[in-house]
Amino acid sequence: MTEFLDVSFDGIRRAADIIRYGGIVAFGTETVYGLGGLSTSRQAVSRIYAAKGRPSFNPLISHFASAEQAFQEVDLTLTPLGEKARELASHFWPGPLTLILPKKENSLICDSVSAALPTIAIRVPRGRAVNELLRLVNAPVAAPSANRSGRISPSSALHVKEELDGKIDAILDTGSCIVGLESTVLDLTGETPTLLRPGGLSQEELEAICGPVRHAAPLSQDQKPLAPGQLTSHYAPTLPIRLNTDKANFDEAWLSFGPEIEENHPLKWNLSPKGDLAEAAARLYAGLRYLDNEGQKKGVKAIAVSQIPQEGLGCAIFDRLQRAAAPRPI
Structure with a gap:
């Protein structure tokens, strides 16, 4: 049975407890509804992949209550853009920006979150309810969009219910998402910031802080994605x-x-x-x-x-x- 929780303190606390003990919960951010589970738990991450029908080679974004917590899981000395990462975070977190950075050797985030890549995707979402939820969990939370893989992303609790009712532990109804598009994903592991996925933060806003941003080349059929949202067919309705x-x-x-x-x-x-x-x-x-x-x-x-x-x-x-x-x- 899927529990339906309101956005009261008791509802948020219940959602946090479910996640802390290895369950998976859908909750709204400013972008879309995410399906959250502990990034440190292989079992929870496996349940996320299974509920969505998501291929295991497609990595997940880990969400944090603060930039300080997020940067504990990455090694900024392994990239020439480490200071740019901190500068971008100070301007845009909490907000719809995901950063791809080298994973710290002793990171608590399990390999299945990053699809065994040497990098991880990190973000601090915006919103009172999601920030309180992440603060109570007090651990990295992997949260791809709360829908079946490849289908239309959910921007309300009703959308999640339509697709995942009975397949997940709970849905925290935080209302409609104000941005409505997934986060912008920026790769900071090379010499130049690389846009892997356009999203709720525009390229113009990014470049005002970090300078020129290049676009990633389209994936070939044999390439695996470095971040969510790079697959050629995605966000798709049934109708063409x-x-x-x-x-x-x-x-x-x-x-x-x-x-x-x-x-x-x-x-x-x-x-x-x-x-x-x-x-x-x-x-x-x-x-x-x-x-x-x-x-x-x-x-x-x-x-x-x-x-x-x-x-x-x-x-x-x-x-x-x-x-x-x-x-x-x-």
Whole structure:
């Protein structure tokens, strides 16, 4: 049975106790809902992979209550960008930024979290409830998105319930996620900061602090990801997606952005009628879920998506849509 917990102190404390004793709990952050278990417990991490159906070569992000705790698990002397890591953390933590750094030799985080890589992904999320939860757990918490692997990420407790009810120990309902997109993932193990996944923090914001950021090359079929969210097909609804169109066909659902073009379309979701990219990011996954669920009921063939501006958060939104539209693995 999956427990449903409210965001009272008792609810947060109960969620923390479940995690501390090896259980797995879904909880909201500012980005999306994560499925959390102790990063130090192979059994808990194994349960996360199993509940999601996630391939074991796809590493997880460990979440911490503070930057001080996060940096205890990495060795900043092994990278020329160690000071940049501290500078970025001081500006953007707590917040939607994940850093990839060399794993400390005596780190408590088990190898299955990092998929046996010499690096680990660390983050300090933003939000009163999640910060209190992590403070009470007082240990690294691995928390990928709380959904089946490759599917649409959850931005509310209801989304988690739809996919994982009965498969996990508890869901802590912290309300809707205000950012709505996963964290930005930045690799700091080389000479130049490398963007592995665009997310809730824009490249422009990063570069204002750390200087030029390069983009990682797309993964080849035989390459394993260095961080979550790098797989070509990801964040995908059941229905196929058609991108960059100015009109939906009669047998398609319509995901739009900006002032309405097709006001009378029978199945539509506008990410932001006023053209606000932050609002669009927060509404993206809810919109994809709605159109996917209703579209299957109504027998539509696909989801048509209008053009998204390639700037700021628009880059992260388009990244998710591209991966959602990619050919699905067999």
